[in-house]
Amino acid sequence: MDESLLATHAGRPAAPGRSLCLAGVRISHVIATKGRPEVLREALLSAVASLPQEGELIVVDGDPERSAEAVVQEIDRPDGGPQISYIAGVTGLCAQRNRGMDAARGEVVIFTDDDCTLAPGFYEALEEAYRDPDVIGVTGRVLQAPDERIGSNIESPLRRIVLGGGRQGTMTSFGFRRPIIDVENPRTIEYMPGTFMSARLAIAREVRFDEWLGRSSGYSLGEDDDFSYRLSRRGTIRYVPSAAVHHHSIGKRTMDRRALDRLVVINRTYIFRKNFAGTLRARLGFAGLIALLFGHRIVNRDWQGMRGLMDGLHDVWNEDQGRAGSAPA
Numbered sequence: 001m002d003e004s005l006l007a008t009h010a011g012r013p014a015a016p017g018r019s020l021c022l023a024g025v026r027i028s029h030v031i032a033t034k035g036r037p038e039v040l041r042e043a044l045l046s047a048v049a050s051l052p053q054e055g056e057l058i059v060v061d062g063d064p065e066r067s068a069e070a071v072v073q074e075i076d077r078p079d080g081g082p083q084i085s086y087i088a089g090v091t092g093l094c095a096q097r098n099r100g101m102d103a104a105r106g107e108v109v110i111f112t113d114d115d116c117t118l119a120p121g122f123y124e125a126l127e128e129a130y131r132d133p134d135v136i137g138v139t140g141r142v143l144q145a146p147d148e149r150i151g152s153n154i155e156s157p158l159r160r161i162v163l164g165g166g167r168q169g170t171m172t173s174f175g176f177r178r179p180i181i182d183v184e185n186p187r188t189i190e191y192m193p194g195t196f197m198s199a200r201l202a203i204a205r206e207v208r209f210d211e212w213l214g215r216s217s218g219y220s221l222g223e224d225d226d227f228s229y230r231l232s233r234r235g236t237i238r239y240v241p242s243a244a245v246h247h248h249s250i251g252k253r254t255m256d257r258r259a260l261d262r263l264v265v266i267n268r269t270y271i272f273r274k275n276f277a278g279t280l281r282a283r284l285g286f287a288g289l290i291a292l293l294f295g296h297r298i299v300n301r302d303w304q305g306m307r308g309l310m311d312g313l314h315d316v317w318n319e320d321q322g323r324a325g326s327a328p329a
Contacts, residue, residue: 025106025107026054026055026105026106027052027106027107027123028058028100028109029051029056029057029110030058030097030100030104030110030111031043031047031058031060032096032097032114033061033062033114034063034114035065036067037067037068037071039114039115040059040068041071043112043114043115043116043117044059044072044084045075046116046117047118050118050120050122051123052123055082056084056085056104057082057083057084057085058084058100058104059084059085059086060088060096060099060100061086061089062091062092062093063088066088068086069088073086085103093194093214093223094209094213094214094220095209095211098208098211101201104201106201107200107201108130108200108201109198109200109204110126110197111194111197112196113195115247116196116246116247116248117245118246119143119243119245119246122140125140126138128240129238129240129243132236132238134235134236135236135237136199136200136203136231136235136237137197137228137231137237137238138237139192139193139196139197139198139239139240139243140196140239140240140243140244140245141243141244142193142196142245143244143246144246144247144248144249166178168182168187168189169189169191171225171229171276172285173276173282174276174283174286174289175225175268175275175286176268176289180239183241185241186239188238188239189239190229191224191225191228191229191237192231192237195224195247196243197224197228199231203235204231206234207227207231207234209223209226210223210226210227210274212270213271219259219260221263221264222267222268222270222271229275257302257308258308261293261297261304261305261306261307261308261312262308262309262312262315263312264308264309265309265311265315265316266312266315268286290313293309294306294309
């Protein structure tokens with residue numbers, strides 16, 4: 001057996017009270033992780049408790065020390081519960097998710113973060129949404145502590161001015177989210193948060209996650225917007241509030257603010273240029289967004305974040321100048 005792919009168990013008896021599938025759709029639930037075994041344990045226990053019998057869990061470990069392996073072996077018991085596959089030796093969130101979907105055998109693939117636990121009725125709500133053959137992607141509510149920084153409220157008037165109004169759950173012409181404020185009602189949307197995404201596997205494999213976004217740091221900021229927006233060009237994505245996850249937001253607490261905000265500029269610029277028309281209006285909107293980010297960091301006295309934004313602008317400028325210098329006359 002390939003040592004990077006463990007715990008594949010066939011022919012288990014059905015556990016009492018566990019549904020066989022979701023409306024005839026086999027589920028593959030992918031969790032990418034790196035160096036957080038205790039957090040991962042809670043996520044897996046939450047998923048194992050309610051995943052349909054014919055579903056599968058796939059853990060993709062980005063830790064060279066394989067810290068998730070013992071957790072998977074501890075939880076994966078041949079007692080009628082869902083099978084758990086373990087994949088190691090993959091670096092970067094986008095690469096991890098691509099490897100997970102390549103290994104998946106279901107018809108619908110779900111991605112949640114390793115610091116997420118599932119609210120009751122999670123899989124049942126997805127079942128209901130995927131009964132519509134036109135739906136190719138589904139997400140739902142992400143329950144987490146609010147960001148207490150000044151100007152971080154999604155209902156901020158300044159944020160609404162920069163985003164230019166528009167329908168909740170869609171993307172602006174310069175590639176930024178219009179937030180869902182009315183979180184109680186389902187709707188058709190154009191993006192999904194990386195914390196909780198799902199898609200029909202065949203289409204997800206065609207769209208794929210862009211591994212350029214995590215090429216230098218391993219942290220793939222903006223990969224969720226890029227993936228889900230491109231997915232939305234292929235069919236309907238639904239926001240279903242009854243499908244919910246609890247996000248414990250472990251990652252952002254430990255990340256270097258300067259490095260993170262550097263990637264905000266670099267990756268957002270890349271996503272904008274890749275997916276959206278570079279009209280004058282769109283470019284002005286993007287510039288306004290960057291200005292808003294600077295203002296937000298200054299108001300919150302986040303000097304490391306502001307330095308990171310400046311680093312990102314510097315890197316984008318240098319890369320553009322390098323391209324211009326190498327272009328033929």
